[in-house]
Amino acid sequence: xxxxxxxxxxxxxxxxxxxxxxxxxxxxxxxxxxxxxxxxxxxxxxxxxxxxxxxxxxxxxxxxxxxxxxxxxxxxxxxxxxxxxxxxxxxxxxxxxxxxxxxxxxxxxxxxxxxxxxxxxxxxxxxxxxxxxxxxxxxxxxxxxxxxxxxxxxxxxxxxxxxxxxxxxxxxxxxxxxxxxxxxxxxxxxxxxxxxxxxxxxxxxxxxxxxxxxxxxxxxxxxxxxxxxxxxxxxxxxxxxxxxxxxxxxxxxxxxxxxxxxxxxxxxxxxxxxxxxxxxxxxxxxxxxxxxxxxxxxxxxxxxxxxx
Numbered sequence: 332x333x334x335x336x337x338x339x340x341x342x343x344x345x346x347x348x349x350x351x352x353x354x355x356x357x358x359x360x361x362x363x364x365x366x367x368x369x370x371x372x373x374x375x376x377x378x379x380x381x382x383x384x385x386x387x388x389x390x391x392x393x394x395x396x397x398x399x400x401x402x403x404x405x406x407x408x409x410x411x412x413x414x415x416x417x418x419x420x421x422x423x424x425x426x427x428x429x430x431x432x433x434x435x436x437x438x439x440x441x442x443x444x445x446x447x448x449x450x451x452x453x454x455x456x457x458x459x460x461x462x463x464x465x466x467x468x469x470x471x472x473x474x475x476x477x478x479x480x481x482x483x484x485x486x487x488x489x490x491x492x493x494x495x496x497x498x499x500x501x502x503x504x505x506x507x508x509x510x511x512x513x514x515x516x517x518x519x520x521x522x523x524x525x526x527x528x529x530x531x532x533x534x535x536x537x538x539x540x541x542x543x544x545x546x547x548x549x550x551x552x553x554x555x556x557x558x559x560x561x562x563x564x565x566x567x568x569x570x571x572x573x574x575x576x577x578x579x580x581x582x583x584x585x586x587x588x589x590x591x592x593x594x595x596x597x598x599x600x601x602x603x604x605x606x607x608x609x610x611x612x613x614x615x616x617x618x619x620x621x622x623x624x625x626x627x628x629x630x631x632x633x634x635x636x637x638x639x
Contacts, residue, residue: 332592334359334577338466339570340563343388343430343448345464347395350428350450350499356399356507359574364398364514365391368575368591369521370624373540376533377547379560381568381598383521384536385528387488388431388446398514400505407494411478414493419454421497427451428496429481431489436480437463439470445563446486511578515631522628541621545614552610561605569599587630594623
């Protein structure tokens with residue numbers, strides 16, 4: 332199985348890898364540990380994301396940090412001036428994982444949109460210095476602009492503002508294979524459709540989400556939704572599944588790896604027809620994608636896949 336290498340919208344995985352430094356595993360491991368590859372959702376019945384029903388990056392980041400044997404301090408809220416002082420003090424001790432932020436308000440990112448994570452390096456007078464994994468090392472932003480983005484008003488899954496993680500320390504030693512195996516029960520729960528997390532009314536998950544999205548495509552896909560799929564959704568979704576397939580194969584789980592790889596291939600194949608407007612091909616591929624989530628769940632529930 333050929334592992335994918337290249338760019339992609341892996342902002343929180345790359346940000347976590349940066350703050351962990353030489354002790355960090357590959358970003359594909361981090362992304363798999365977050366649980367993001369294991370599902371699909373149609374938020375409110377209209378907005379597609381190729382990650383699990385009820386999942387969000389905050390849940391995923393916390394899971395990855397814990398599975399890798401680390402702990403950190405997550406802080407949030409407060410007035411903007413206090414938040415900036417908190418960031419300045421934290422940066423004096425080392426790099427800080429910041430986010431989510433509103434990418435549309437990062438004025439050095441032309442055409443940016445959606446939620447985003449990055450690493451703050453310093454607060455120098457009225458400027459924040461950043462390593463932004465969206466291809467912007469040593470980016471700078473006026474503090475007023477940074478605070479507006481960091482407030483994250485447009486990030487729907489966040490009920491607070493000015494979130495940052497700092498003070499990363501090892502709580503225990505573990506290996507990448509051990510961490511990955513420990514993540515598999517959660518992957519099964521995501522694929523099974525968790526009902527213990529809040530979701531907007533009308534949200535669908537897994538096969539139901541894929542089939543409903545196929546119907547929306549046939550009825551005439553909203554162009555804003557098409558743009559999100561083309562510029563973000565398909566790219567990140569296919570890469571997540573491809574990375575999961577690679578690491579499931581490395582764990583010696585060929586059936587699960589093949590199921591994930593097949594999903595990745597189908598999802599990646601959506602890019603061209605979405606861009607060219609071949610909507611019958613998009614709908615047909617989504618219908619082929621739909622049963623693959625249950626297939627992946629079944630392969631992960633076999634006795635050799637999940638630890639007892």
